[in-house]
Amino acid sequence: MKRRPLIVSLVATLAVVVGAAAVVAAGARPLLGLDLQGGISAVYQPVLPAGEERPDDFEEILDETIEIIRSRVDALGVAEPDIARSGTDVIVQLPGVSDAERLRELIGRTAQLRFRPVLQTFQPGTEAYDALEVDCTLPPSERPQLAADEAGYLCARGVDVGEGDTAVRLPGAIHLVGPAALSGESIVDAFPVEQSGGFTTSVSFDAEGSAAFAAITAQLACERDQGLPGLLAIALDGVVESAPSMNPDVRCGVGLTDGAVITSGETDRDAQQQAATDLALVLRTGSLPISLEPSTFEEVSPTLGEASLDAGLLAGGIGLLLVGVWLLAFYRWLGAVALTSLVVFSVVVAGLLSALGAIGFALTLAGVAGIIVAVGITADSSILFFERLRDELALGKTVRSATIKAYASAFRTNLAGNTVTFAAAVILYALAVGPVRGFALMLGLATLLDLVILAGFTRPVVMLMVSSGFLDRRRLGFATSDRSATQEVGA
Amino acid sequence: MRRTPRLRIVPHARRWAVVSALLLLLSIGALLGRGVELSIDFVGGSAFRVEGIAADVTPDVLRGTVEDVGVDEAVVQVSGTGDERAAVVRTESLEPDGPLARAVRAALTEATGVADVQETFVGPTWGERITTQSLRALVVFLVVVAVYISVRLDRRMAVVALAAMVHDVLLTVGIYALVGFAVSPATVIAVLTILGYSLYDTVVIFDRVKENGHTLGEPGRRTTPELVNASLNEVLYRSLNTTISSILPVGALLFIGGSVLGATTLQDLALALFVGMLAGAYSSVFVAGPLYAVWKAREPAEQRRIAKVVARDAGASDDEVAAAVDASFEGRAPITTDYVRGAGRRGRRRR
Numbered sequence: 001m002k003r004r005p006l007i008v009s010l011v012a013t014l015a016v017v018v019g020a021a022a023v024v025a026a027g028a029r030p031l032l033g034l035d036l037q038g039g040i041s042a043v044y045q046p047v048l049p050a051g052e053e054r055p056d057d058f059e060e061i062l063d064e065t066i067e068i069i070r071s072r073v074d075a076l077g078v079a080e081p082d083i084a085r086s087g088t089d090v091i092v093q094l095p096g097v098s099d100a101e102r103l104r105e106l107i108g109r110t111a112q113l114r115f116r117p118v119l120q121t122f123q124p125g126t127e128a129y130d131a132l133e134v135d136c137t138l139p140p141s142e143r144p145q146l147a148a149d150e151a152g153y154l155c156a157r158g159v160d161v162g163e164g165d166t167a168v169r170l171p172g173a174i175h176l177v178g179p180a181a182l183s184g185e186s187i188v189d190a191f192p193v194e195q196s197g198g199f200t201t202s203v204s205f206d207a208e209g210s211a212a213f214a215a216i217t218a219q220l221a222c223e224r225d226q227g228l229p230g231l232l233a234i235a236l237d238g239v240v241e242s243a244p245s246m247n248p249d250v251r252c253g254v255g256l257t258d259g260a261v262i263t264s265g266e267t268d269r270d271a272q273q274q275a276a277t278d279l280a281l282v283l284r285t286g287s288l289p290i291s292l293e294p295s296t297f298e299e300v301s302p303t304l305g306e307a308s309l310d311a312g313l314l315a316g317g318i319g320l321l322l323v324g325v326w327l328l329a330f331y332r333w334l335g336a337v338a339l340t341s342l343v344v345f346s347v348v349v350a351g352l353l354s355a356l357g358a359i360g361f362a363l364t365l366a367g368v369a370g371i372i373v374a375v376g377i378t379a380d381s382s383i384l385f386f387e388r389l390r391d392e393l394a395l396g397k398t399v400r401s402a403t404i405k406a407y408a409s410a411f412r413t414n415l416a417g418n419t420v421t422f423a424a425a426v427i428l429y430a431l432a433v434g435p436v437r438g439f440a441l442m443l444g445l446a447t448l449l450d451l452v453i454l455a456g457f458t459r460p461v462v463m464l465m466v467s468s469g470f471l472d473r474r475r476l477g478f479a480t481s482d483r484s485a486t487q488e489v490g491a
Numbered sequence: 492m493r494r495t496p497r498l499r500i501v502p503h504a505r506r507w508a509v510v511s512a513l514l515l516l517l518s519i520g521a522l523l524g525r526g527v528e529l530s531i532d533f534v535g536g537s538a539f540r541v542e543g544i545a546a547d548v549t550p551d552v553l554r555g556t557v558e559d560v561g562v563d564e565a566v567v568q569v570s571g572t573g574d575e576r577a578a579v580v581r582t583e584s585l586e587p588d589g590p591l592a593r594a595v596r597a598a599l600t601e602a603t604g605v606a607d608v609q610e611t612f613v614g615p616t617w618g619e620r621i622t623t624q625s626l627r628a629l630v631v632f633l634v635v636v637a638v639y640i641s642v643r644l645d646r647r648m649a650v651v652a653l654a655a656m657v658h659d660v661l662l663t664v665g666i667y668a669l670v671g672f673a674v675s676p677a678t679v680i681a682v683l684t685i686l687g688y689s690l691y692d693t694v695v696i697f698d699r700v701k702e703n704g705h706t707l708g709e710p711g712r713r714t715t716p717e718l719v720n721a722s723l724n725e726v727l728y729r730s731l732n733t734t735i736s737s738i739l740p741v742g743a744l745l746f747i748g749g750s751v752l753g754a755t756t757l758q759d760l761a762l763a764l765f766v767g768m769l770a771g772a773y774s775s776v777f778v779a780g781p782l783y784a785v786w787k788a789r790e791p792a793e794q795r796r797i798a799k800v801v802a803r804d805a806g807a808s809d810d811e812v813a814a815a816v817d818a819s820f821e822g823r824a825p826i827t828t829d830y831v832r833g834a835g836r837r838g839r840r841r842r
Contacts, residue, residue, distance in 0.1 A: 042587070043617070104588040296532075297587035297612035301542065304609075315747040315761075319740025326735055366680055369760045372744055373684055376737025376768075377691075380729075383736065384695070387729040394495065413698045416643060417691040423635050424687040431628035439680045443687075 003467060010460035013453070017344050020351025030350075031357030033364030033438065036309040038302030039095040040103060044292035046088055057284060064285040065111060066090055068237050069292070072106045082360075090292055093362075096302070111237045113184025113286020114148060115213070116177035117220055118231035118243055123173050136171040145238060148180040154233065156240040175240050177233050181216035182209050184236075184286025192276035193261070198269055199276035203283055204259035218255030221246045234282065241282045312368035319372060320346065323379050331386050333475050334462070338382035341458050345378045348449060366439035374446030377421065381454040385410035385462070393478055403466045407459050414454060418447045496727050501720035504781035511658060511778055518665020525668045530675035533622055535615035537585040539595055542577040544569075544603045553578055556602040560594045578603075587612045625679050632683070636690055644697050647786055652693040655779040659689040659770040666766045677759040685767030688737070692730065692775035697783070699726050713800045715793050719784040723776055734772035741765050 034041040046062055048054060055061070063085070070083045073094070082093040092107065122129040124136075135143070136155035146152045156172030186209025193202045205213050216232065224230030224246045231243040244262050264275035320342060327335040349371060353363055388410045392402035425444030429437050465471040500507075531538055539557075550567035557565040557580050566581040580599065585592040587610060596608040633653065640649035660682055667674060700722040703712065712718040745761035787793055802815040 045614075293614070294587050294612060295614040295617040297610065299609040299611065301540075301607060301609055303542065304540075311747055312744070315744040316740060318747065319743040322739040322743065323736045326732075326739065330732060366677065366760075369677075369680070369744070369764075372740045373737070373764065375740045376733065379736035380733040383729055383732045387726070387732070390728075391495070391725060409702065413695055416698050417694050419639065419643075420636055420690045420694055421687045423639065424632055424683060427628050427632045427635065428683055431624055431631065436625075436676060436680055436683075439684075443684070 003464065006460040006463050006467075009456050010464070013344070013456040013460075017347050020348045023351040023354050024347075028354035028358060030353035030363040031361065032305070032309065033362040033367070034093055034095060034298075034305070035300050035365045036305045036312075036363065036368075037095055038300050038305040039093070040097045040297070040299050041094075042092045042103070042107075042297040043295040044090040044092065044107060045295050046090070046290045047293045048288065048290060052288060055284075055288065057281075060281055061285050061288055062088065062090075062290060064281050065290045065292070068111045068285075069107055072109075072237075073103075089295065107292050110289035110291045111285055112289070113187070113234070113236045113283065114180040115182050115216065116154075116180050116233045116235060117216060117223075118175045118177055118229050118233045119151070120176040121173050121229055121231065121243070122176075124171050129174060132174055134174050136174060143238060146177075148183065151178045152176070154235055154238060154240050156243065172240070173243075175231070175233050175243060177235070177240075181232075182212040184283070184289065185209075186212065187283055187287035190280045190283035190287065192273065192280045194273075198263075198266075199272040200264075201262045201276045201279045201283070202259065203262065203280075210257065210259070213260065214255040214257045216255070217246060217250055217260070218253050221250040221255060222252035224250075225252050234279070236282050236286055242279050308365055309368075312365065312372070316368070316372050316375070320375060323375060327379065327382070332477060333465070333471060334382075334386045334389070337458060337461050337465075338379060338386070340461070341382055341453050342375065342378055344457050345374075345446075345449060345453055348453075349374075349446070352445065352449075361441070362438075364438040366436065367442045370439040370442030371446065373443060374450070377418070377446060378450045378453065380417075381410070381414045381450050382458055384414055385454070385458060389462075389476070393473065393476060399466050399471065399473055399476065403463055407463070411451075411454060411459075415451065418451055422447045496724050498724055498727070499720065500723050500777065501716045501781050501784045504785050507777040507781055511774070515658065515661055515665075518661050518668070521665045521668040525671070527664065527668050528671065528673040529618075530673040530678075531581060531611070531613050531618075532676050533618040533674070535584045535613050535618045537582045537587075537592060537595075537613075538611040539580045539582070539599055540577065540609040540611070541580075541599055541603050541605045542607070542609075543574055543605055544576050544578055546572075546576065548578070548603050550578070553580055553599070553602060556598045557582065557595055560598045561591060562595060584612065584615055621676065621679075625683075629683070629686075632686065640690075640694065640697075644694070644701055648693075648697045648700075648783060651779050651783045651786065652690055652697065654782065655693050655771075655774040656686055656689040658774050658778055659685055659767055662770040663763055663767040667763070670762070672759060672762060675759050678763050681760045681763030681767065684764060685771060688768055689771035689774060692733075692771050693779045695729070696723060696726050696775050696780055700780075700783070714797045715787045716784040716797075719780050719787075723780045727776065730772055730776055734768060737768050738765065741768060 046065070066083060066085060069090075070081075073081045073083060073092070081095075082091075084091045084093075092103075094103065097103065122132060132153065134153045134155065136158070143155065144152070146154065154175050154177050156175060158169040158172045161168050161170055182205070186205045188204045188206050188209075190201060190203040193200050220230040220232055222230075230246050232246070233240045233243045235241065242262070242264075247263075250256055262276075262279060264272055264279065266272040266275050324335075324339040324342060327338045329335070331338060357363070385406060388406035389402055392406050393399065395402075397405070422444055425440045425447065428440035429444065462471065550569050553567045553569075554565045557567075562582045562585070564583070567578055568581075569576065569578045571577050580595070582595065585595065592610060592612075596610065599608050600606055637649045637653060640652055663682060663685055664674075667678065672678070700719055703718055703722050703725075706712055707715065707718050712721045741761050741764045745758065745765050788797060798815045799812055802812040807815065
């Protein structure tokens with residue numbers, strides 16, 4: 001039993017504990033799940049228009065749809081809306097929101113793609129642009145909506161400048177557009193094409209769409225010949241994604257009769273490819289409007305959330321206290337060590353939760369339950385060790401050799417048991433949905449933490465107490481003389 | 492110093508088998524008789540929650556109100572008292588904030604005077620999905636655990652551990668049927684935790700049996716049943732203390748969580764854990780241990796060992812011992828059976 005390695009591992013563990021305490025003291029708090037802070041939590045599933053089959057690029061289209069919904073939900077002004085995808089499920093978490101009606105309106109609506117002729121374009125920074133009473137900094141769903149047969153102003157997608165934290169979205173141009181010439185439902189397919197000159201987006205229409213597209217391009221070609229802009233705005237959900245001009249080949253009065261090839265204004269090859277792919281996705285999303293239908297929907301009032309959290313914390317605290325009292329009464333000095341290891345566990349868990357909160361993991365009610373269950377697991381590793389120590393001492397071994405043997409055996413058993421619990425946690429996390437995952441994560445972390453605390457805290461503390469001679473047979477509950485060793489000292 | 496207990500757990504295997512059988516019959520009876528109520532998370536449906544309702548708003552009033560709006564069947568639960576009186580109205584699946592759901596909300600607000608109605612909705616296919624997913628997780632878990640225990644310990648131990656686990660889960664679900672709690676995803680979490688706990692407890696005990704394996708043949712542990720019994724006694728205090736340490740926080744959760752307004756998830760979870768942990772502690776000592784011992788004792792090699800021990804106890808000569816061993820191996824009674832068995836029993840009592 002060398003003291004130095006024991007002291008090193010104890011100091012390392014205590015450093016982690018101090019670190020965790022510092023994280024909490026610095027004001028970091030666990031991110032609370034909606035069941036603990038109140039809000040709306042819902043799971044939606046994508047539904048294709050009747051009669052449509054799931055296409056190959058369904059995943060991309062779904063992502064684009066979620067992107068559109070995200071920008072709509074941003075308009076709600078929620079502190080931290082969380083819209084995530086899990087498989088094909090769309091999980092929407094809105095803390096502090098209780099406006100179910102608004103949410104339904106935002107999420108239930110499918111994205112609309114419309115082709116509109118551009119009557120006039122206003123570039124940002126010009127006087128005419130500033131004079132318009134159109135605010136392109138508003139989220140799309142806050143801007144006035146244009147019906148298909150209405151003319152009006154639409155904002156182009158903003159331009160992102162910079163990267164990471166310094167990224168800024170500059171407002172795009174404003175287009176005065178006419179009534180919609182055709183909608184996304186007429187699109188049969190759209191895909192990026194590589195040509196000798198670079199990348200373009202090819203789009204084809206159904207019969208009705210072809211006629212409408214030919215008509216609008218014919219009209220725009222004439223406007224171009226007259227010196228008017230002659231642009232065709234492609235607007236998805238009220239945002240002009242692209243506004244291509246008519247190529248000189250497109251003749252006035254004839255137009256494009258057999259689909260179209262859209263070339264972006266990019267000169268760089270990579271940027272061209274990106275632009276062509278993005279536009280194809282916009283067109284595909286518009287041609288296949290996925291609607292989201294609710295699978296689950298739950299509103300929790302902030303008061304209920306708070307009550308649940310308080311109940312969980314109170315129960316955890318009282319439980320910890322009772323376990324502490326029991327261990328102290330039963331194991332005396334060793335009980336004090338076990339109690340301290342539980343405190344270490346609590347502090348590290350608090351720090352861990354705060355750190356997890358920073359990366360977006362929210363603590364849910366099920367997670368709280370997982371932690372409370374973990375209290376028992378942590379207490380058990382100490383109990384295994386101490387019981388084994390008593391067994392070894394009862395065989396007449398010295399305190400020192402009994403401790404070494406007992407630890408080795410207890411750690412092995414604890415490892416076997418924790419492996420089973422950890423396997424349960426991993427499998428639950430991987431295969432289950434919703435609240436079960438939060439529970440599984442906490443349970444899995446706790447079993448790992450339990451092994452670390454047993455090896456890095458309980459072991460060095462007990463062994464140092466033994467090697468310093470403080471923890472002798474008497475303090476371990478064994479009388480020193482052999483005769484009384486067989487008598488009950490009481491537990 | 493307290494001594495290692497000397498309970499005769501394995502020799503009384505029959506007694507524990509009867510206790511377990513009775514408990515299991517009770518559980519299965521409750522399950523078949525009353526069935527378990529599944530929460531809307533499994534069957535799909537809507538629930539509307541109003542908090543802070545007056546004492547004169549009875550469940551019947553609320554049910555009438557909601558059914559008048561056009562809902563086929565509403566189930567109303569009222570909990571809490573005073574300011575914390577709350578009601579949950581469960582209906583069939585109503586699209587969140589759809590026309591009917593909105594009508595229900597309006598009707599509830601009118602009937603109770605509470606403006607904030609909280610809505611919960613679970614689509615009909617969702618419940619099916621989480622049920623399948625839970626079951627799949629369960630099957631994978633069981634396979635992994637069975638393989639792990641087989642490799643780490645022994646194939647028989649794996650089978651026995653799983654049997655003890657089934658025992659615990661049946662008891663827990665039986666209690667749910669008796670108490671009339673609805674089975675929710677929280678219950679599923681709890682049941683899966685119980686599986687983990689039950690197996691953990693059993694693994695700890697079997698680990699000790701395996702570790703003690705080299706002492707087989709020493710006084711007091713000459714046959715496997717004796718060895719298992721001794722090992723069980725050695726880990727008895729550990730089982731007791733661990734169970735107490737695990738149950739105390741869960742008990743706190745059960746009583747505090749239950750008294751707090753609407754913390755039903757916590758209560759659900761706590762009840763299942765409470766029952767499951769007790770069952771797990773009992774079954775690992777009194778079901779898994781004896782079951783393994785009895786099974787192992789049926790092996791030819793073990794029967795030879797037992798025959799040898801019994802014969803030696805009776806003070807038989809080496810030849811007689813060999814005869815007894817051969818006889819047990821061939822599966823027929825040796826000539827000296829009666830005499831040997833009687834003496835063997837006396838011999839054991841002397842210890």
